[in-house]
Amino acid sequence: MTEESCVCRDTDTEGDSVHFTSGTDRKHFLRKPTANEGDAVGGERLCCCQVAEPVLTGPDQSRSVMLSPLRILLPVIGPLSRGCSSYVSRMRFVNRLKQDDAACLAALQRSRVLLFHRLCPLLQRTERGTLRTAAFNSSDVQLIVERLGADRSLLKESVLIGCSEQNQAQFCLDLGELDQAAVEGECDANFFDLRKSFFLLTGAEVPLVTKSQALLRWHQSSGFCSATGEPTQRNQAGSHRVGGSRGIVYYPTMSPVVIVLVSDGKRCLLARQSSFPQGMYSALAGFCDMGESLEETLYREVAEEVGLEVQSVSYSSSQHWPFPHSSFMLACHAFVNPTHTQVDVDHAELEDARWFSLEEITCALQVKSPPRRGDPPVFWLPPKHAIANRLVTEWVETQRHRKSGG
Template identity: 70%
Template sequence: MYVVYFLLLLEVQGILEKLGKDKQLVDESVLIGCTEENEAQFSLDLGEIEQSEVEQLCGGVFVDLRKAFFLLRAHEAPLVAKGQALLRWHQSHKFCSATGQPTFRNQSGSQRVCHSSGFTYYPMMAPVVIVLVSDGNRCLLGRQATFPPGMYSALAGFCDMGETVEETVHREIAEEVGLEVQSLQYSGSQHWPFPQSSFMVACHATVNPDKTEVSVDKVELDDARWFTLEEVTEALQRKKPPRNPKGEPPTFWVPPSYAIANRLISEWAQQQQLKLKRS
């Protein structure tokens, strides 16, 4: 059981005062959204405050963001992701890259300005392609060494300077698994706060069913292999990370429903099921 707390301004100020902090610290928060009732939503960095004290006052615990994504509900995850990304950006852009002088944020936290150079800095996202590769009957999923045991996902890579999305897809698939993409189709996009702040462009790609031998780039991936519709359908039904008995191989599972990788995998499974019904 878990609870995500959305605190009112007065509640946050009260907590700060109990912690011996100036309640005006809330002025350092950044605007991340607005509810349907026109209530502004903000994110505040409490990194300099003793974690255990905050947990005690709020009646909860801090959770690593990657783990939290397996617990958050669909409407909560984008807010948390945006909040973390904006706070990280402010932490790393306190000085002007041209003059070395301090930069100053605007009230909402949407930009920073260097008064010496006049430069205005805006938060930026790095474009990333995330691709589900299919040979017509199976889909190809990979895993990095940092993934939880048993989790496989769609392949992903950063766009190089000057590349189109299409060029990035062809290059990344060739580099990571040694396959040649024949066609691709755009699916959707998503902000993703890792490793810093990424803009995920999701696509489906097909390869020649007669040329499916995978050559894994061990620098980029820990493993990559083909999965059947039956395996994928079973994995999609697992709503949380499986607990594996000691000594047994990890159970295959996929990213949580909030991740766009899950959307790609689900779309592929639905397409395969429709194809089976028509045949």
């Protein structure tokens, strides 16, 4: 692994994380030093990535690609040294609710419920102008449903999305059959289009809201068995549906998408589509074709969209993305020959694509919210809870590390 391709310095991740390298005998471990090592290294975490050889692959060469570093990240549970048993307890609790309809129904009666109206989440504005979810106890939702004249059994249509650190089950429910204004009046909150409100949600709110919408959308579009045409029936948790007389089990799916930040060692390449908000640029992205590996998709997308040939790849992380439908974003860094950086944009796919310097990217990261209508044009990036932002931030950290001689 060259210094340019090493993106394992992650100042936002606490605790131990493990790096695995495929196709080689080397294993990379990023860890905090022991007590005896602490004085010698100044308390910094240790990484052996600096001693690995570079891995260069081209689209016409043999595919002995290694995704390095392959990072196993568990940001939801925090440091592994704190609360691991709590995490295991919560996951087993959720798994039991998926398997036991009676237990799930009992948990629903003591749960918190996120409300939607035709896939639009119910949100409240904060004093800072951001948005937060308006979750209610299931008993309150029951009262709201009854006051609006709906059948009280509607609550049973809730879908399990997880549980809190206090082991309280969390569900989501779409009230699309009820009058939107009436529900908003009862809840003192408003339903928002998720795509338009996404940038105003705080990072902690995003996973629950996007997961909820994705599950609700899947249930709305999976009411019939694709093999027999018969109606499908869901389990109480909503974690799967069973189709008709054949008993075919259907599970929610995500479409794999590669998102890649291309670098020539000193600059990074960003692009925009015509549908993007004014001034926003992001990393390249594309769906995996049937039969493709992650690497093959990455090589193809970069070649198709900007006319560049990738030399090496390193894996960063992954994320669920709700737009336009559920996607599984696989984030990577890609590196091209610094002597072959002429961009040839496919304008059928992109409005623009160009190279940005470290200084330009640093300024863009300082833009904390989308420009308002009428404001002067400004270059900005997706918000912190978007994986494209993570890729850019990692690249900036790597560039600064190199400049400091690290």
